[in-house]
Amino acid sequence: MDSKIDLRIKAKSIRKYLNISKISSLAVSKIRDVDIYKEARNVLIFYPMRYEIDLLALLDDDKNFYLPKVFDKKLFICPFKKGDKLEKSCFNVNEPCTSPVDPNVLDLIIVPALMVDKNGYRLGYGGGFYDRFLGENSFIKTIVPIPKELFVEKLPVEIFDKKIDVVITL
Template identity: 35%
Template sequence: MKQKVREELLQKRRGYEKAEEDALRIKERFLQLKDVKRAESILLYYPHKNEVNTIPIIEELLKTEKIVLLPRVKDQDIIPIRIFDLSGLKKGYAGIPEPEGNPFPVDRIDIIVVPAVAYDLNGHRLGYGKGYYDRLLKKVKALKVGLAYDFQVVEKLPVEPHDIPVDLIITPTRTINTKGGM
């Protein structure tokens, strides 16, 4: 079931023509969140395989006083690393650009932007099946935010005991509070 949903949505995302336009709408919604305005440190992902493009968000946040973090994969774990710009990233896990530098303490992260292939209305996510983010999310109290095109939000996904849901999902047209309410 998970694999079938993953394949269908990855295929749809690959050919999505409004990706750039929708990513800019998502950026505006994200940057307007009170939690983002209050946050000191934010871990984002570097976009891969037509994920919602976070580079405009990263560039905007780098102009502020916020601590901007990107993940580096080491063994089976995500290590948050502070960045000051997007130059100097090196190809890492799965060819995704990663920062170098010292690990940032996970307990000091205020917001984690979590990539996924799909989310459901309860905040459960369908990732790529490796569990990197679930392992990280178990260790933090940070606000967990998913960025998605509207078609990536489905009513219900299969859930496993180790799955950690996100608190908010931001699409081009809505912000979904998965803890109840809108």
């Protein structure tokens, strides 16, 4: 089995050749059909980086949305709505300028991933921010949208890796 480092390189290479615009539209449509999304009032999404699925169309839905903000190796959640100002983080990621709130408000987290396996484990970017956050907030439901090209049989899993509740293949 390839190492996580090798898999990250492979996933980033594959993503460059995908039609992210089409995949993003499909992701938004499929997420809107999932019961845990329909029932959720407070949803953590992610701001898309290069070649990443863009879920910002969800901001049109009648829900409260939040974006992650990383500080001191910890993930915080901040309210976000269409038109809110963003700032670049030290990781060159767009983050909200609003103040963090208690994660207990969340009903759902839509988690980014480079790859996902058939057991519901995801391969992230390697910082562990989401896995630590999910470990501390295991009561919150999770969804990961993933292009079919990045949906694999099995990923290397470590003790701190958290399983996703709903995987949406695109």
